[in-house]
Amino acid sequence: MNRFDRITAIWICLQSRKLVTAQQLAERFEVSIRTIYRDVRTLEEAGVPIVSEAGYGYSLVDGYRLPPVMFSPQEALSFVAAEKLMENFTDKALGAYHRSAMDKIRAVLKNNEKELLSRLENHIQINPLHAPINDSLPETLDILLRGISENKIVTVDYQSFHSDEPVERDIEPVGVFHEYEYWYVIGYCHLRRAYRQFRADRMHDIRLTDRNHTRKHGELEEYRKPMQTEVAKTEVVIEVKKDAHRYIKDRARHFGFVSERDKGEVIEMVFHIQDLMDGFPRWFLMFADKARIIKPGIVKKRIRELVGKMSENLE
CATH class of the missing domain: 1.20.5 (Single alpha-helices involved in coiled-coils or other helix-helix interfaces)
Known part of the structure; x- marks a missing residue:
């Protein structure tokens, strides 16, 4: 991007947000903060009314608008x-x-x-593998986003993976994210008195209340990172033949894939697994004729059990 195009893009960016920092602009346009300072100064010299708030960022004077936007x-x-x-x-x-x-x-x-x-x-056609939202709740994301923006408590009837019936939860939503083909919300759960993660398709009902959040919450990433590391996980190492590796790589991250190493005829793949009894072993069976478990022994034992039950069912 040349300087003229970048300055124009900064101009548009300033109108699209209430406040933007020099660091955000530098990261977006892949230039130094010093360059952003110069570009902003150029806009000011051209008559654009920019308000600079030390320690906060830049904004345009309220009421200032660009001429009609033209798209490429x-x-x-x-x-x-x-x-x-x-x-x-x-x-x-x-x-x-x-x-x-x-x-x-x-x-x-x-x-x-x-x-x-x-x-x-x-x-253009896009066909998701799973329905990311419960079809009977057409306003799930809308309600969650309103709960975040308006600081309102959201009540959901939520059925966790290990429960037979949904349980009513009052949550203070912090943020939503899409991962592994599903939508999730992280929020403070009044029932558990802690921050929890909920999958949108497991909600059986959702209601926006008129009750305000009881506490001040940080940004989404502040809660995601601890949740990703707080559950103890076991390292699982497998070796996969190269002709099968290309087919399983796409789904590997869903099952805790963290790294791999080329060992000649095979690819060594490392996973950090929480569910050693069902999730990973059952997925591994899909390509077990092309791979082997290196460690740990508990995963080998579980796969032998599953293979034994499969053999019994085929008799």
């Missing part, structure tokens, strides 16, 4: 992919809001850009 053909085409993703990876309510926003964006496009979008939209 490449930017316009990216809208189609975004629309398909929103249709398939969010709930119906959020998808409807996005379609409404897209209609407003399309309205300012040139006729040739509208034609480009029309030609492309029937040539």
Whole structure:
């Protein structure tokens, strides 16, 4: 990106947010903070009313607006992919809001850009492996996001993996994230009196209350990292033949994959596993004829048990 394009992009970025830091701009445009300082100064000299708050960041004077936004053909085409993703990876309510926003964006496009979008939209298909949201709750993400933005408690009827019936939980949602084809929310759970992680498709009901959060919460990443490390995990090492490695690599991260090493005829793969009895062993059986367990012995024992039960069922 040349300097002119970068300064224009900074200008647009400043209008799209209430406050943006020099560090955020530097990371986004992959330049030094000193370069950002110079670019901002150039905008100020050109008459753009920028407010600089020491220790906080930059913002535009309230009420200042850019002229109508013009999109490049490449930017316009990216809208189609975004629309398909929103249709398939969010709930119906959020998808409807996005379609409404897209209609407003399309309205300012040139006729040739509208034609480009029309030609492309029937040539992109996205089919998720799982439904990321319970189909009976079309406003799940919408309610969770409102709970976060409005600091309101959300009540959910949640069925964990190990329970037979859903349990009512009052949670103060901190943030949502998409991982391994599912949506999750992290929030303070009043029942457990601790921060917990909930999977959206396991919610049987969800309601936004008028009760405010009882505490001040940090950003999402502050809670994700501790949750990823607080559960004790066991290191599992396997060796996989190279002709099978390419097929299992895509799903390996879902089962705790952390690293691998080429050993000539085989690939050594290392996993950090929480569920040694079901999740990993049952997945391993899919390609067990092309791989072997190096350690630990407990996983070998569990796989032998599963193979024995399979043999009995085939008699």
